[in-house]
Amino acid sequence: MTMEPILLRARGDKNSRTLGSYLKRGGYKALAKAIAMDPEEVIDEVKASGVRGRGGAGFPAGVKWSFVPKDLAKPTYMICNADESEPGTFKDRELILVDPHMVLEGIAIASYAIDAHTAYIYIRGEFVRETEILVKAISEARRKRYLGSDILGSGYELEIHIHRGAGAYICGEETALIESIEGKRGLPRLKPPFPAVVGVFGCPTVVNNVETLACVPHIIERGGAWFAAIGTERSTGTKLFCVSGHVERPGVYEAPMGTTFREIIEEFCGGVRGGRELKAFIPGGSSAPILPADRIDTPADFESVAEAGSMLGSGGVIVMDDTVDMVWALENLLTFYAHESCGQCTPCREGSDWALDVVRRIRRGQGRTKDIETLQRIARFASQGMTICPLGDAFCLPITSFLEHFGGEFEEAIAGAEQSVSTHLPVLPVRSDQALFEAEEVGR
Amino acid sequence: MTEAGTLPLTVATVEVVEEPTFDDFMESEIKRILKRYPDHGAALLPVLWLCQERWGWISAGIMRAVGQRLDLSPAFVEGVASFYTMYLLRPPGKYLLQVCTTLSCQLCGTSGIVDHLKEKLGIDFGETTKDGRFTLVDVQCLGACGEAPVVQINNDYYTNLTEKCLDEILDGLGE
Numbered sequence: 063m064t065m066e067p068i069l070l071r072a073r074g075d076k077n078s079r080t081l082g083s084y085l086k087r088g089g090y091k092a093l094a095k096a097i098a099m100d101p102e103e104v105i106d107e108v109k110a111s112g113v114r115g116r117g118g119a120g121f122p123a124g125v126k127w128s129f130v131p132k133d134l135a136k137p138t139y140m141i142c143n144a145d146e147s148e149p150g151t152f153k154d155r156e157l158i159l160v161d162p163h164m165v166l167e168g169i170a171i172a173s174y175a176i177d178a179h180t181a182y183i184y185i186r187g188e189f190v191r192e193t194e195i196l197v198k199a200i201s202e203a204r205r206k207r208y209l210g211s212d213i214l215g216s217g218y219e220l221e222i223h224i225h226r227g228a229g230a231y232i233c234g235e236e237t238a239l240i241e242s243i244e245g246k247r248g249l250p251r252l253k254p255p256f257p258a259v260v261g262v263f264g265c266p267t268v269v270n271n272v273e274t275l276a277c278v279p280h281i282i283e284r285g286g287a288w289f290a291a292i293g294t295e296r297s298t299g300t301k302l303f304c305v306s307g308h309v310e311r312p313g314v315y316e317a318p319m320g321t322t323f324r325e326i327i328e329e330f331c332g333g334v335r336g337g338r339e340l341k342a343f344i345p346g347g348s349s350a351p352i353l354p355a356d357r358i359d360t361p362a363d364f365e366s367v368a369e370a371g372s373m374l375g376s377g378g379v380i381v382m383d384d385t386v387d388m389v390w391a392l393e394n395l396l397t398f399y400a401h402e403s404c405g406q407c408t409p410c411r412e413g414s415d416w417a418l419d420v421v422r423r424i425r426r427g428q429g430r431t432k433d434i435e436t437l438q439r440i441a442r443f444a445s446q447g448m449t450i451c452p453l454g455d456a457f458c459l460p461i462t463s464f465l466e467h468f469g470g471e472f473e474e475a476i477a478g479a480e481q482s483v484s485t486h487l488p489v490l491p492v493r494s495d496q497a498l499f500e501a502e503e504v505g506r
Numbered sequence: 507m508t509e510a511g512t513l514p515l516t517v518a519t520v521e522v523v524e525e526p527t528f529d530d531f532m533e534s535e536i537k538r539i540l541k542r543y544p545d546h547g548a549a550l551l552p553v554l555w556l557c558q559e560r561w562g563w564i565s566a567g568i569m570r571a572v573g574q575r576l577d578l579s580p581a582f583v584e585g586v587a588s589f590y591t592m593y594l595l596r597p598p599g600k601y602l603l604q605v606c607t608t609l610s611c612q613l614c615g616t617s618g619i620v621d622h623l624k625e626k627l628g629i630d631f632g633e634t635t636k637d638g639r640f641t642l643v644d645v646q647c648l649g650a651c652g653e654a655p656v657v658q659i660n661n662d663y664y665t666n667l668t669e670k671c672l673d674e675i676l677d678g679l680g681e
Contacts (some may be wrong), residue, residue, distance in 0.1 A: 228590030245550035310642035
């Protein structure tokens, strides 16, 4: 499916980051149009577009905005989530590098719609150059009255501030992000209350992903109905797919929702690297269940990917060819989650470390017959509502899906293991290998 | 300069100071940071960044000074600073090499880069070369998976790395 790019239309233009270039593309016209509208009308237009959150959860953005209570004495806050940390995802960075003003315009329109006068961009700490680009863009936009006091002579006032993260995957979760803005450890909050009612500084807050906000100017300019006509009925618009791993041409590609993974992998990316066979792919960032090669004809929209047994998530497609050892791949992912668990909930803190130890043991030829059962038990005990935030599910879904589709490789590794070790399950999850084997001695 | 952030984001020469004090520039930056938030506690992350840009790392003394300036207990400041992996609680080398070791980078050959770096520099992850030039650390996903393998050296991403081009990059870094 080919179509004119919407979010990435400026790619290839050398000066695309400058305000002048953005204005030439019709930039900030949508902001002017929005400000002339009633905030309620802006929300309705975004609702009509059906645009769903691009950060992973897929919640309709317009509906999220409408949850903000009206006529409250408290201020409301807008937050742009640029803490892009889901392994396999690198689209927000691309948007900031290519078209920072489009992101700012989206933030400004969203802020106007929810009557916020302060917005924060929470950007991951590693994105130093991207932070500089945004600082520069904000400064340009303020000078020309697209931001600041009295935007475009309307009397509407908005300041956008940048808040740098400092290396914590969990801060991409909206309530952890809010804690982090407040200057605390990034520990997710219990919901409800939802941020739209009690968010940052105890005030109503909307948190939207960079890509979601980047869609907003286009929706306002060309209408919600126009956006809703792209993609599928329930997954509207275009989506940025970030393809990494074993493909000829990795990168960020924009395509309508519902484009199949075959088109994305074979046409956009030139197929699997070196003409090898596809073994599996993760369709929506590392937390999404892995799918075997035979699901490649799945359309990439929220519903179809769910039907195929995974999640569209953030659109981060990780491609693996037939050389990949699945026990190794799962160990790698679990290393990530064990490192990034914030430690607040026991099932996630202990479970992620424990699962990593078990998988690492299998890969080192020390697997035991009961290990697969242990992994499944951990996955049951740390997911589906057992933890405050979805990080529990995020490490359990890879476990269950790897076992479902590639369980044979785990069984083989276990069968080939030296059978001299005891079958006693480790009671205490321990991090380092050395400590694990010490605990082993005690277990015997 | 805007209200949005501090520019330029530089990497400081690493200094060990017993009693850190905020000079006029830092004091004016802190005032600007405080203006962005309705609550002074929210300034903690940006002020820690400011300190790391000034002294190169976050020592116990810096945590105490920050706590005093923002009216937060030193224990609270340490709790926050130790939660986030990018605040360096020990002085790093002049060049901090952060190698992404998450799945996409690994699929594209990061382990070769890691072996090469360890051998070339004679250090393991978490260590600094004797001359104080390089610190090597393994990090989780840097969010540039399409250009794997990726290494972040101080503030910059170096992408699509091979052993050869990494050598050239390291040799091109100043003393």
